[in-house]
Amino acid sequence: MSVQQADPLHDVLTLVGTTSRLSVGLVAGGEWALSFEPPPAVKFNAVRRGRCLLTVDGVPEPIRLAEGDCFLLTRPRAFTLASGPGVRPVPARPVFAAATGGAARVGTGEDAILVGGRFDFGERARELLLDALPPVIHVPGHTAEAATVRWALEQIDAELRDRPLASALVTEHLALVMLIHLLRLHLAVAGPGAVSGWLAGLTDPIVAPVLGAMHARPAHAWTVAQLAGVAAVSRSTLAARFKQVVGRGPLDYLTGWRIELAARRLRHGDETVAAIAREIGYGSESALSNAFKRVTGVSPREYRRRSGPAGGRIAHGAGLGDRPV
Template sequence: MVACAAPSIHARFAAFHARCSGVDAPIDPFSDVLALLNPKGFLSARLSAGGDWALRFNGYEGVKFNAVLQGRCWLAVEGVEHPVALQAGDCYLLTDGRHYRLASDLALPTEEAAPYFARATGGVAQVGDTADVMLMGGRFAFDEAHAAMLLDALPPVVHVPAASAHAGVIQWVLARLADEVSQPAMGATLMADHLAHILFVQALRAHAASGGAQAVGWLGALSEPRLAKALGLMHGAPAQRWTVDALASAAGMSRSTFAGHFKSAVGVAPLDYLLRWRMRLAARELRGGRKTVSAVALSLGYESESAFSHAFKRVMGAAPMHFKSAAARAPAQPTA
């Protein structure tokens, strides 16, 4: 398994640039959230399969991603009613750790996938004697304290068909990623890292653009320009003393319409979302260990440390000092 551990430099630069540009320059909330989540990608061996086959994959952490390079197969996820027919060019994300199966025919007896991947040669796990189907993928892990912000906004399966409007970029990325993995050159690990991140972001874009019940929470709201503008303002200046009236005005909506529409789409009221986002930013600063609680509170617009501490404990489940101390005692996380 190849680790692609670098967080998105572009997302962090975008967040920094927007915050330095002043209150009137909305930031991209999607990039802001991903920067907070600090995604780390891990590429697994490719799967090559031929003939009649059916494999079971056990639970996982974070988000699994796979793309079909050639051929066709079926994906069935535990607890999801309908299996997904996959073909070349398709990409999918699995988001909540459920067991799943890949198969030429889901009616076939299922074998455990792990032994095949343990015997992988040249980065390829082979099932059967031919290569009718080829898949490439891995998983993304996130900062544990904030992972739910993304995972709770996603269904168990995000399927991006080859015919999707977003599939062109994904297919280009897959071709480049296959080259980097099969014929590694200088900087191959870094290239694979960035390509995997692009694939991940493009799949999330496709999901957010899908609309309907599939795109929910803050991620789904980003596909609505008026709500996206309000979210951008809150992310761009989290310390600003935003009011519902000001956000509604920026969104071009009445106060009542905006408040109702925001809560219906995102799941929480606008100022509740802002509070939760502030506390997540505070948690990142406290875990960094370089700022005092009072400095973090002030940076997020709190003149009273006690008011900040009360809000932090309500959202994050621990007092700021306890959170900071626990983070300092935590062992360093492995990068691979």
Template sequence: MDPLSDVLALLKPKSYVSVGLDAGRDWAIDFPPPQGIKFNAVLSGSCWLEVDGTAEPVWLEEGDCFLLTQSRAFRMMSDRSLPPIPAHDVYAHVKDGVATCNGGGAFFLVGSRFGFSGPGADLLVGILPPVVHISQHSDQASVLRFAIDQMARELRGRHPGGFLMTEHLAHIMLMQILRLYLSAPDTEGTGWLFALADRQIGMAIGAMHAEPARRWTLQQLAAMTGMSRSSFAERFRQKVGTAPMDYLTRWRMMLAGERLAKSREPIGTIALSLGYESESAFSTAFKRVMARSPRQYGRDAAG
């Protein structure tokens, strides 16, 4: 798989489909901090989005989507001067999967929340801004629009298999939003996710993900990208925020953590399969990255 698929597979995102919101004119709702990543799509109408700790509100129009990547309270409103009502008062009365505010008819929203059961959720969440806004006018947004419309039909229609369908649609939308966000010309950031847009550094990350047990050297990775050792090391650190060998070690420990949590493999076997000649060397690296010994990590996961 490619590095983005690798990480999402490791994090095991699970979507929890939220109810739709059908709002009438002149409305404002105050939402509590979400758990995990919150995804929403505007099917009709428009509104303002304000998120605690961000400088500017975001104007949302029909077809727009957004991710809330951090646990921060937020508000959505047709008019920023209106006093917001608590979301609980609106969502306490849900009918056919839709909450109604002020009679509905002017604005409709669907969404999901993504939780992560795998180790190292900060691999994704920690490098994204608090709000990722994708406009309906973005390139390649047609795939996203199809998924949004289909999710709305599933929520409203109660079709057989609708729950599983909406869960898979939510995963498609999460992946597509990340793709669109990374391809935007004004997107800047530091981290493995942003580095994938760089052809040479992305090639090196892909190679490390494809063969994590290989005894990679800085020279080998630099030669693969057609760069000198010093140029490659400097550019990798600028793009990813860490040195190439440190990134490789962290990725190996993420893979090890998954196996420690989900299998009964001996620690020595896991160590050898990830390129470590001794269990002690592996354990030292694991504790440095994961802040726990492999045995303690496995016990905590089992508990």
């Protein structure tokens, strides 16, 4: 059965409003160690020269970083970068506050050079994306699979070194390219349990085409039989496999994604609830309102009011990353 496919990773990254920002680089030498406070956003660093040791709160073993390696810190956890074990760290904040020429310096010499930055996401990113990832993603730079990540880092280096016109904008977009390839690479090489929820489904041969079909046509009145046809399996096989991999049934997932689409329109647009209902596959305003309240705990109108500039934020009761209750 040939069915139009969409890219769920693209959809979620777009929905959560992914942006990037490069930070001051780090030049280090001799014996050194820096302790970093829990970052407010997703943190990334890449070793452009030398090597160092990464220790993250809550992660049992330190991670040795070699030249070309990258890491992505997906949780707000304190971490330490050091020349090796046993070195007493100093706080990183004053070191970076004293940075000159686009680089902070610690120790003596230039044995190690790191570039880094942060990825900022919208209010739904934690539940939709980040909670499905491990606290730290480490990508060794020497592997053939990391070639595109190395290319992006080389281009970032060139932009930072030569500062051509619009270099800040170019480096931010290159960082986003790097993020996507880091996620792709992690999904490609991750073992069982390394990711969960819909992310795990992206690499499953039965679940992936079903996710793609639902994201391509979220307003379609999908049945389990139709979705099983997309995957070329029986209804029972799809239902069991989808729940095993994603943590919920395919139609529960579809409801969750529709509610995410509705919530984004309510937060950022001025469409009526009835118009939103038609666009995402509900036959009436009341049908959407019932589903929306069941998932989020509030009506669409109340959600819009609370999500406005004066209303603060509201958490969903169940999203793509949660099992339905």
